[in-house]
Amino acid sequence: MRLATPTGFATEVFLQETPDPSLLPEGPWTLVGDVRLRETWTSAGMPEPAHTLWVSVSEEEKKLRTILPWLEHWARVPLHREATVVALGGGVLSDMAGLASALYLRGVAWQVWPTSLLAMADAALGGKTGVDLAAGKNLVGAFHAPRRLVACTAFLESLPTRHLENGRWELVKTALIQGEMAWAAEMLQDGPVKFAWVERTLAYKAGVVHRDPREAGERRLLNLGHTLGHALEAASGYGLLHGEAVGLGLLGTCLLAEEVGLKAFPPAFLEALARRLAPLAPLVAPWPACLPLLLRDKKAKHVPGAAEDEPGTEIHCILPRFGEPAIQRTLAPQVWESPHARLIDLLAQEASRA
Ligand SMILES: NC(=O)c1ccc[n+]([C@@H]2O[C@H](COP(=O)([O-])OP(=O)(O)OC[C@H]3O[C@@H](n4cnc5c(N)ncnc54)[C@H](O)[C@@H]3O)[C@@H](O)[C@H]2O)c1
Incomplete structure (x- = not known):
């Protein structure tokens, strides 16, 4: 289901029960995903494009040094400037993948498929991306809105209480x-x-972010x-x-x-x-x-x-x-x-x- 968002809003928002491959980018794309979700993703019949990065995720590793090898990897492939990065994971992964997408070739398109409730309700929407510094959290980042957000309830089944x-x-x-x-x-x-709560929250946040990006x-x-x-x-x-x-x-x-x-x-x-x-x-x-x-x-x-x-x-x-x-x-x-x-x-x- 596509959520109604303000006209001209940068991100298309979809709420689904299960992941749907037809919502993936139409052109060339690559995936950077939390390795904890690999089994869930592939067993749902979702594709793993060539050069996919499955990474382990923790707040301690939400650092510039973590995303540098991703950028080097994309440059070696090489990932074209018309390609889209698909980020699959919680807020730590989406903040880092969003920032990497903002930095690579001065900005490539990205989609976010949030897998934690916090990322679905908040982190994945609004275009804030970033990493932590020793002095504090999220002190380095960029505003780079994803083209599409796809939140699937099925992902929440494995999320720890x-x-x-x-x-x-x-x-x-x-x-x-x-x-x-x-x-x-x-x-x-x-x-x-209830997923209706997530829907209501995303609709509210989309309005606010649109008026005051x-x-x-x-x-x-x-x-x-x-x-x-x-x-x-x-x-x-x-x-x-x-x-x-x-x-x-x-x-x-x-x-x-x-x-x-x-x-x-x-x-x-x-x-x-x-x-x-x-x-x-x-x-x-x-x-x-x-x-x-x-x-x-x-x-x-x-x-x-x-x-x-x-x-x-x-x-x-x-x-x-x-x-x-x-x-x-x-x-x-x-x-x-x-x-x-x-x-x-x-x-x-x-x-x-x-
Ligand atoms: N950009 C923003 O606007 C914004 C807003 C709020 C928070 N954040 C950031 O979000 C981060 C927190 O995000 P989070 O709470 O999602 O943490 P997280 O990304 O660390 O995910 C929580 C844990 O759950 C695991 N996980 C995620 N989805 C899973 C699933 N479906 N099944 C099993 N395990 C799963 C992860 O591997 C991790 O261990 C913080 O770094 C915070 O700064 C960003």
Whole structure:
């Protein structure tokens, strides 16, 4: 099924039960895929073109040094500038394959076939590609939109439960950005992930990305939960997965909204969030470990004349509102201290009830 996207949107989006070879590029193409998916791909009757790269994938290897041999390989083949790269895998693979496609011959076309829920719901759409540096995640990259995105439910059958849960948080994030509380509450309940949720999330993200491809305004809303989330993710030494950290950041940002004077979220909703997040409590770093990371946030802005560790640094925050769309504010990173403490308390409360 082809998802309706805004006129002129750079990426055609397809949602399928099973992979369909007719959605592969018509002209010359090559494949770079997560080796974990090889069996699934070939046993579904999907082709393995000559010069396919099956690679092992991990966040630790999301580096420029990993994609250089791919570029050398394509140059040796040689892969023509009219060829399309097909990326098959989770967000790590698609971020790297997208960047390699942006770099090779100054940019060749690519398709993305996301295989994790997080990649289907978020990473594969929007044209952001990148790799990590020692100083932080996704610090090198390019905007390079895939021509086509094909998300197939069949891929999710082999996805480990922890990664399914991880992706669920990007779906909950979308509901909270829009103030769709009934939808958010539905996704916080136990039960399988519904593909209709992915469809709704992709449709929303396509609209936002189309209106603001370079993240100059509205697209920043997609960072809901990411400010505290990124700090917690890094402070956990990446023991927390990206989506898990976003989930914790979502609860934190609901608490922050109240802290800065917006209407408080109902306790039942906060408890539902905390209940799902409680198993992550041991990975939540203490405040002193988070503050320096918040000060170094990619979106932190230093106020002229203020020292780095003074409250002269401002940080861009997205604040959710119960039943209303989220809003954007610039705040001092220190405002997170109290929500961080309440987050820990709520998680402990829910963990003790379990
Ligand atoms: N570009 C963007 O806009 C954007 C947005 C959000 C996140 N990201 C990036 O996405 C990455 C996280 O993506 P992720 O959560 O998909 O992680 P991932 O790509 O590491 O995949 C998670 C794990 O599941 C495995 N896997 C993937 N699909 C599988 C399947 N169908 N069956 C069995 N195993 C499978 C992978 O090999 C890996 O071990 C991060 O690097 C993050 O920075 C990018």
